[in-house]
Amino acid sequence: MxxxxxxxxxxxxxxxxxxxxxxxxxxxxxxxxxxxxxxxxxxxxxxxxxxxxxxxxxxxxxxxxxxxxxxxxxxxxxxxxxxxxxxxxxxxxxxLIPFMFYLLMLTIGYAVSGALTVAGFVTVVALGSHHVLGWPPFHSVPFTFESSDVRTDQQASGNGNSSASKDNSNVAPAPAQGNLSLAIANMKVFRVDGDRFVLRPDAARRISIVTLAGPIDIKNEDGKLRISSVGGARDLFQVDSDGAWSIASADIIALDLKDDEWNKVSVARIGAGSKSMAWDIRNHGEHVSFVQGMDGSGKSLAVQSGSDSVVIDRDHMSIRRGAHNVVMVGSHGSGIGAMISGFALLVAGIAGLWLCLWxxxxxxxxxxxxxxxxxxxxxxxxxxxxxx
Known part of the structure; x- marks a missing residue:
């Protein structure tokens, strides 16, 4: 060459x-x-x-x-x-070939560790914010009374509180919408408006209430109200110009109400929490009883009418109608298990990133x-x- x-x-x-x-x-x-x-x-x-x-x-x-x-x-x-x-x-x-494979595995390690770190961080921050600030909201099970009709619903909303809605007495919710109509009855003397109980003493026969400030008893005798109270119970009520009395549900220990047709509503606390209450409603032959907030959180509901029942808590729902029973189980939402899982993901992700960097x-x-x-x-x- x-x-x-x-x-x-x-x-x-x-x-x-x-x-x-x-x-x-x-x-x-x-x-x-x-x-x-x-x-x-x-x-x-x-x-x-x-x-x-x-x-x-x-x-x-x-x-x-x-x-x-x-x-x-x-x-x-x-x-x-x-x-x-x-x-x-x-x-x-x-x-070079095994070395390139090693680099591929190292890259995958970075991606997996980064994903675990982000997932754990988001879980811990979200659950911590939920427990400290109440945001973001997680699963909750509230119930609702219609303004003119008593109707208990299971709705998938996020506040966990009772709320009032406009009169819709002749319309029952469709099962496809996630609502279960358990009782419909005309009851003009009592309704739930948000976190307050609204009463109509002028349409009731007798109302007996035990409040945190003391007991109060209201009788309606031929249109005249006879009120007996001890302590500052009467001061807890707000009286509107139309004659409606309202009181915060958190101030109620027990309530017993009867109207002129001998329909009845009984409410009583069953725990230290203000949202743990047992209800009993009798109206025109219909009887509905249910328990709100069995675990003290206000996010559990148990309803029974005859042989039919619905039980809902944080992670499962059971519906029984006659001989038929359906149980649905969901996640634990914001429980301690999710918090522990979030910490575990975060620690695993950080450890993985440290190993990859090393x-x-x-x-x-x-x-x-x-x-x-x-x-x-x-x-x-x-x-x-x-x-x-």
């Missing part, structure tokens, strides 16, 4: 490098050929000493990539050096040492070839 053919093939193999770098390498080898020919050596001897121009070009590219990495130490530049070194022999290429640091150091050792061998071979 002549000098021109060697230089031309060498330039062709170096075409992936920047033109300025290729020109500098070619100029060095032109100078090397000139010095060797001036010393009395033939072109064939010089070409034989330099070896295969294809292999020489690979070694020169590895050197050039290493200099570029030394100028700008980025992971991408280092990987180009590793690929250049690996391309010098079959054994190095076989070592492996990345070890891998970086190992790659740098490997590349430097290989480049030292390449440089020694090039110097040996030029000396020969």
């Amino acid at each position: 002549t000098q021109d053919a060697f230089i031309q093939q060498l330039r062709h193999e170096l075409r992936s490098l920047p033109k300025k770098v290729v020109d500098e390498i070619v100029a060095d080898y032109h100078e090397y050929f000139g010095d060797a020919l001036a010393a009395g050596r033939s072109e064939a001897e010089v070409v034989a000493a330099l070896g295969d121009p294809v292999k020489l070009a690979r070694e020169l590219k590895a050197q050039a990539n290493f200099r570029q990495w030394e100028t700008r130490r980025s992971f991408g530049n280092l990987m180009r050096v590793v690929a250049s070194v690996a391309g010098l022999g079959l054994l190095q290429l076989l070592l 492996l990345t640091r070890i891998t970086w150091r190992g790659l740098v040492r490997y590349v430097q050792r290989q480049l030292d061998l390449i440089t020694a071979r090039l110097d040996e070839g030029q000396s020969a």
